[in-house]
Amino acid sequence: MIRRRKIGILGGTFDPPHVAHLMVGESAVDEAGLDAVFYVPAFQPPHKAGLPGASATQRVTMTRLAIRGNRRFKCLDIETKRKGTSYTVDTLEELTAGIPATEFVLILGADSFIDFPAWKSPERILQLASLLVYPRNGFPLSPDLPFFRHAEMMAGPSVDVSSTMIRRRVAMGKSIRYLVPDAVDRFIRSHGLYRRD
Numbered sequence: 001m002i003r004r005r006k007i008g009i010l011g012g013t014f015d016p017p018h019v020a021h022l023m024v025g026e027s028a029v030d031e032a033g034l035d036a037v038f039y040v041p042a043f044q045p046p047h048k049a050g051l052p053g054a055s056a057t058q059r060v061t062m063t064r065l066a067i068r069g070n071r072r073f074k075c076l077d078i079e080t081k082r083k084g085t086s087y088t089v090d091t092l093e094e095l096t097a098g099i100p101a102t103e104f105v106l107i108l109g110a111d112s113f114i115d116f117p118a119w120k121s122p123e124r125i126l127q128l129a130s131l132l133v134y135p136r137n138g139f140p141l142s143p144d145l146p147f148f149r150h151a152e153m154m155a156g157p158s159v160d161v162s163s164t165m166i167r168r169r170v171a172m173g174k175s176i177r178y179l180v181p182d183a184v185d186r187f188i189r190s191h192g193l194y195r196r197d
Contacts, residue, residue: 004101004102004103005035005036005099005101005102005103006032006033006034006035006102006103006105007034007035007036007037007038007099007102007103007104007105008025008028008029008032008034008036008037008038008104008105008106008107008132009037009038009040009088009091009092009095009104009105009106009107009129010024010025010028010037010038010039010040010107011039011040011041011042011079011086011088011091011106012039012040012041012042012045013041013042013045013059013163014039014041014059014062014063014066014163015053015054015059015163015167016054016059016062016066016163016166016167016180016184016188016193016194017039017059017062017063017066017067017163017180017181017184018066018161018162018163018166018179018180018184019159019161019178019179019180019181020159020161020162021039021066022066022067022070022073022181023157023159024107024109024134024154025037025039025067025070025072025073025107026070027134027154027155027156027157028105028107028132028134028154029072031132031154031155032105032132032152032154034072034105035072036072036073036074037072037073037074037107038074038075038076038095039063039066039067039073039074039075039076040075040076040078040079040091041056041059041060041063041075041077041079041080042079042080042086043056043079043080043082043083043084043085043086044083044084044085044086045085045086046085046086046087046119046120047115053167053193053194054191054193054194056077056080056083057080058187058191058193059080060075060077060080061187062184062187062188063075065181065183065184065187066180066181066183066184068183078091078094078095079091087119087120087121088106088119088120088125089119089120089121089124089125089128092104092106092125092128092129093128096128103130104128104129104130105129105130105131105132106125106129106130106131106132107132107133107134108131108132108133108134108151109133109134109136109139110133110134110135110136110139110140110141111136111138111139113131113133113141113145113147113151114139114141114145116131116146116147117146117147122147126147126150130150130151130152131147131150131151131152132151132152132154133151133152133153133154134154134156134158135153135154135156135157135158136158137158137160141153161179165179166179166180166194167194170188170193170194170195171194171195171196176188
């Protein structure tokens, strides 16, 4: 019997991608025995108003720069190509049809998992993928949460780094070295992203 591939799906705006995104992906590979992690930049996340600070093309490019060198990581641009509001269920439907005989694992932060019942078609998502939840500071997880029994909880790490904080530091003229991969830092500076005019 041929073993099904086990692929993690890590979505987000990635505006910009940072070290915590990479640490989560690497930890997910170890803890869930994943063969690969697909990073999927959203075109327009349903829970965020307005368009991201960087363009879709720039965010895909930065994500590819961030994961370069890790053979288990891959960046997919299916949501940015699809445009419109990016719904996870649509992406999983597309991946399931396009990559058969694959077990998908949706990787979520604790903050996103708490909001999961409000997502589009959460029950269908659970038919298409299992859930792997990583800790986020300030978002305690309780067995009383909806869908808790459907999720596997990662042990860690919990890193208090966010894209919002990085954009704020760039706008203030502060260093983001060691918060993002060097290639992403260079891309942000060379394209003048997130600066105040």
